[in-house]
Amino acid sequence: MTLLSGKSQTLLTMTFSLASLSVLAAATANAQQAGVVEEMVVIGARDSHTVRTDDVMVAPADTAELLKKMPGANVNRNGELTGVAQYRGMHGDRVNVTINGAHISSGGPNAMDAPLHYAPVAALESLTISRGITPVSAGQETIGGHLEAVTYRGEFGDSSEFEWGGRSYFGAQSVNEGLVGSIFLSLANRNHLIRGFVMTEQADDSDFGGGTIRPSEYQRDRYDLGYSYRTGDHEVSIDFTRNDTGNAGTAALPMDIQLVDSDLIRGRYVWDNPDLKITAEVSMNDIGHWMSNYHLRTPPADGARYRRTYTASDNSGFSLVAERPVDNGTWKAGVDGHYSNHIALIQNPNNRLFFIDNFKDAERNVTGVFLERNLSLSETTGLDIGIRFNQVRSDSTRVAANLNPMNLPAGGPFMMNAMANNIARLFNDQDRSKTDNNTDWFARFSIDPGYDVIWYAGAARKTRSPSYQERYLWLPAESTGGLADGKTYVGNPGLTPEVAHEIEVGFDLDRGRLSLYPRAFIKQVDDFIQGTPSDSPLINTYAQMMANMGMGMGAPLVFSNVEARYTGFDLESRFNLTDQFDLRAVASIVRGERRDIDDNLYRIAPDNLIVAVDYRGNNWSGSLESVSYARQDKVSATNLEETTPGYTIINLSTSIRPTTRTELGAGINNLLDKTYRDHLGAYNRALNPDIAMRERLPGLGRSVYARFMMYF
Template structure:
C-alpha cells in the first residue's frame, strides 16, 4: 500500500522543483485567461493562443494542474480530475449539460466541442461551487464553442473565422469556416467543420484502427435589447468511422442534434439567466467494420461472433439562475433539471434473430435547487458557501435476449440462451425504480495577508447517484462508461449514492515576476462505486461459459459500494525572466486507494510535471516544453491493472502573426520519437500486428509535426 513518508517526499520535491524552475499552466504564449474570485479558482485556455495538434479537446486537460485524460480513441477522451473520471466529472458545453449517447462513452461530452470549433475550455480548480452543476463530485469544466461577436454599429457586417490544421502522425487534417452577419444588436451565425485522419503511428508501429472522420454544422442567432439578451443555437455532429481500440467495438456513426435557448436579464439590481437545452444521439458501433473481424476457435471466420450495437439517447437540461448583489456580497439561487433516456440493443448482421436488449427504456432524471453566498467578511477575508439539494429518480424497462437465433434444441447457444433468460428474469424481478436524495455543500475561506499572498482553505460534501450503467447492466458485458479495463461487469440496482468529504488548502503568491499556486487536497468517499468480484453465481457461470468459447473474460466484476480515498497536490508556477522570456511549470501528484481492502483505484494518473521555456516577440512566439511522467506502481489488483514505466517527452512549437487577425503556427510533439506507454490509455481489444491483444495501448503519438492557420476577417 502507499507509504505516507514517500507521499510527503514527492510533495516536497515537486514544490522545490516549481520554485527553482518556475512556470505556469499556460502554453506557448499568454494562453491563459484567469477568472479570480478571491483566489485563483478557474482556468480558461483560449484556442486563439494555444497551439494544439490532436482533434480532441480533452488533450488540453493534460496541461492543467490536477487534470488529465483517459484515452480510449482519438475522439474518445474522458476527462480526469484529481483521480476521478467518467461521469463523476461534470462537463458542460456552452453552459449546457451533454449526455453521451453510447453506454461506453465513445461520444464523451467533450466530443461535441472539437478543437477546430472551440473558443475556450475552463476548468474549476479544486472544490466547485454548488451553482456549477448538479453532480460535481469529481470537478467541473465548461467548453465554449466559437459563436462570434456583435458589431460596432447599426449596419450589418460580414465577418468570420477560418481554421485549418494538420498533423503527420496520422496524416490528419481539419478545416472549419465560421461566418457571421452582425450589427450592434443582432448576430446571425453559421459554421461548418470537416476533419479526418488515418491510423496513428507510434515509435514501433501503428495503432489499428485509430482513424477518424467527423463533420460538424452550426447555426445560431443572438439579439440584445436593453437589459435583455436572447440566444438560440443548433448544432449537428456527424461522426463516421472512428477507431477505439481500448473498447470492444469501434464507432460506425454518431449522429447528434443539439439545441439550446438562453435568455439573460441583467441590470444593476439582479441578473436572471435561463437556459434550456436538448441533445439527441443515434449511435452505431461494431466489432468488425474497422478492426479485424472476430474469428472462431478454429481461426476461421467467426460470423456468429459479429456484433453491431445501436444505442440511442436523449437529454433535456434546464437551469434558472438568479444573482442578487446585496451588502458586501452576492446571493445566487437557482433551480435546474436534467432528464435522460437511454436504449441499447446488440445484434448480429449474420443472424437477424440474435439480440441482446442491453438497456431498455432507461431513465435518469435529476431535479435540483441551490443557494450560494459570496461574502466579504472584512477587507482581507472572503467567504464563499452554498448548499444544494438534488432528487434523482431512475428506472428501467424489462430486458430480454435471444442468444439462440437458430433455435437449436441443445448445445452451447441453447444453454447460453437459457442462462441469459434466467438473468433477465432475475433482473426484471428487482425493484428497478430507484430514488435518491442527495445534499451537497461547500465553504471556501480566503485570507489576504498582504505581501501579494492570499491563503485559501475549503471543505465540501459532494454526492453522486449511480449511473444507469452501474445500476442496470444485467448481463455480464464490457459496458462500463469507458472504464476500458477489459473486464466484464454486471450492474446492481440497489447501489447507494457516493458521498465525498473533501478538504483543500493552499495559497496564491503573486510577487511581480514570480508566481506560485499550490493546492493540497484530501477526499474520503463513502460508498464509492467500484467493480468487485461478482457474487452472482448465475452471472459468473454465464461469463465462464462465454470465456470457454473464446468470447470475453471469466470472473466478472459487479458494481458495488466500497470506501475510497484520494489525496494529493497540484501546483502551477511561473517566473518572468524579462519582457521576452518566461519559465513555467505545472505538476500533479494524485493517489487513489480503497479503504476497505489493500488495493489502489484504477486508472489514476501517474505523478507528472511539465516544465517550459516561453519566448514572446512582437510577432513571433515560441515554447520549448518537457513533460515528465513517473512510474505508476500504484495500480488496481481488482481491475488487473498493469504497472507502467515513467517517461519524458520534449515538445516544440512556434507561431507567427503576420497581421493582428491572422496566425500561422508550427510545432512538433514527441520531438525525440519516444516509445512510451500511456498509463491512461487503456488496453488493446483489437487484433493488431503491432500491439498484442490485452497489451496497454502505447502513447497515441509518435513524433508528429503539425501546423495550423487561423484567420479572422
C-alpha cells in the same frame, strides 16, 4: 503559449486580476466579465484555469487533450475522438462537463462520445476547469469537479450597421495524416448576431515508434447555426448543432464507432439588470450511435461472434439562475434539471433474430435546487458558501435477449440463452425504480494578509448517484462508461449514491516575477462505486462460458459501494525570466486508494510535471516544453491494472502573426519520437501485428503539425 487563469470567487484574493470578480459560478472569463460589475470585489483565490484555442497550439482533434496542460487534470484516452476527462484522479461521469452551459449525456454506454466529443478543437473558443472545490452552482453533480467548454459564437457589433466577421481554422498533423478545415462566419450589428460554422476533419491510423495503432482513424463533420438578439439588458439566443462522426477507431474498447449522429439544440435568455441578473437555459440533445466489432478492426474468426450495437440517448436540460448583488457580496439561487433516456441494442448482422437489450429505456433524471452566497467578511477576508439538493430518479424497463437465434434444442447457444433469460427474469422481477435525495454543500475561505499572498482553505460535501450503467447493466458486458479495463461487469440497481467529503488548502503567490499557485487536497469517498468480484453463480457461469467462446473475460465484477480516498497536490507557476521569456511549470500528484481493502483505485494519472520555456515576441511566440510522467505502480489489483514505466517527451511549438488577421503556427510533439506507454491509454483490444492483444497501448509518436487561422 498563454495559459490564462480565470479568477474569481472565493476565498483568497488576487490582486492584479480581480476586476471581474464575483460571479459565483466558475464559468469562463467571458461570462465573468459579462457579470455584475458594480458590486464590490470579494477577496478570493484563483479558482479556475482556462486554455484558449487562439493562444495555445494544439495538434489533436480532441479537446480533452488540452486537459493534460492543466494542473490536476488529464485524459483517459480510449480513441482519438474518445477522451474521457479525469480530474484529481476521478474520471468519467464523476467529472461534470458542460458545453456552452449544457450538459450532454453520451449516446454510447461506453462513452465513445464522451461529452467533450461535442466540442472539437476547431470549434472551441476556450476550455475552463474549476480548480479544486467546485461551487454548487457550477453543475448538478460535481463530485469530481467541473469543466466548461465554450465554442466560437461571435460578437455583437456596436452600431446598427451589419458587419461580417469570422474565423477560419485549418490544421494538419503528420502522426495520422490528419486534416481539419473549418469556417466560422457571423453577421452582426448591435442588436442581431447570426452565426454559422462548418467543420470537417479526418485522419488515418496513428503511428508510434514501433508501428501503428489500429484502428485509430477518424472522420467527423459538424455544422452550427445560431442567432442572438440583444436589446437593453436583455439577450436571447438559440443555437443548433449537428455533429456527425463517421468511422472512428477505439482500439481500447471492444468495438469501434460507425456513426454518431447528433442534434443538439440550446436556448438561452439573460436579463442582466444591475440589481438582479436572471439566466435561463434550455437544451435538448438527440444522439443516435452505431458501433461494431467488425467494420474497422479485424473481424472475429467466427460469424456468430459478430456484434453491432445501436444506441440512442435522448436528453434534455434546463436551468434558471438568479443572481443579486448586495452590500457585501452576492446571492445566487437556481433550479435546474437534466433528464436522459438510454437505449442500447446488441445485434449480430449474420443473424437477424439474435439480440440483447443491453439497456432498454434506462432513465436518469436529476432535478436540483441551490443557494449560494459570496461575501466579504472584512477588507482582507472573503467567503463563498453554497448548498444544493438533487433528486435523482432512475429506472429501467424490462429487458430481454435471444442468444439462440437458430432455436437449437441443446448445445452452447441453447445453454447461454437459458442462462441469459434467467438473468433477465431476476432483473425484471426486481424493484428497478430508484429515487435518491442528495445534499451537497461547499465553503471556501480566503484571506489576504498582505505580502502578495492570498491563503485559501475550502471544504465540501459532494454526492453522485449511480450511473445508468452502474445500476442497470443486467447481462455481463463491458458497457462501463469507458472504464476500458477489459473486465466484464454487471450492474446493481440497489447501489446507493457516493458521498465525498473534501478539504483543500493552498495559496496564491504573486510576487515580482514569480506566480505560484499550489493546492493540496484530501477527498474521502463513502459508498464509492467500484467493480468488485461477483458472487452470483449464475452471472459467473454465464461470463465464464462467454469467455470460453472468446468473448470477454471470466470472473466478472459487479458494481458495488466501497470506501475510497483520494489525496494529492497540484500547482501551476510561472516565472518571468526576461520581458520575453517565461518559465512555466505545472505539477500534478494524486493517489487513489480503497479504504475497505488494501488496493489502489483504477486508472489514476501518474505523477506528472510540465516544465516549459515560453517566448513572446512582437508578432511571434514559441514554446519548448518537457512533459514527464513518473512510473505508475500504484495500480488496482481488482481491475487487473498493469503498471507503466515513466517517460519524458519534448514538444516544440511556434506561431507567427504575419498580419493582425492571420496566424500561422507549427509544432512538433514528441520531438525525439519516444516510444512510451500512456498509463491512461488502456489496453489494445483489436488485432494488430504491432501491439499484442490486451497489451497497454502506446502514446503517439513524433508528430509535425501546423495550423493556419484567419480572422475576418
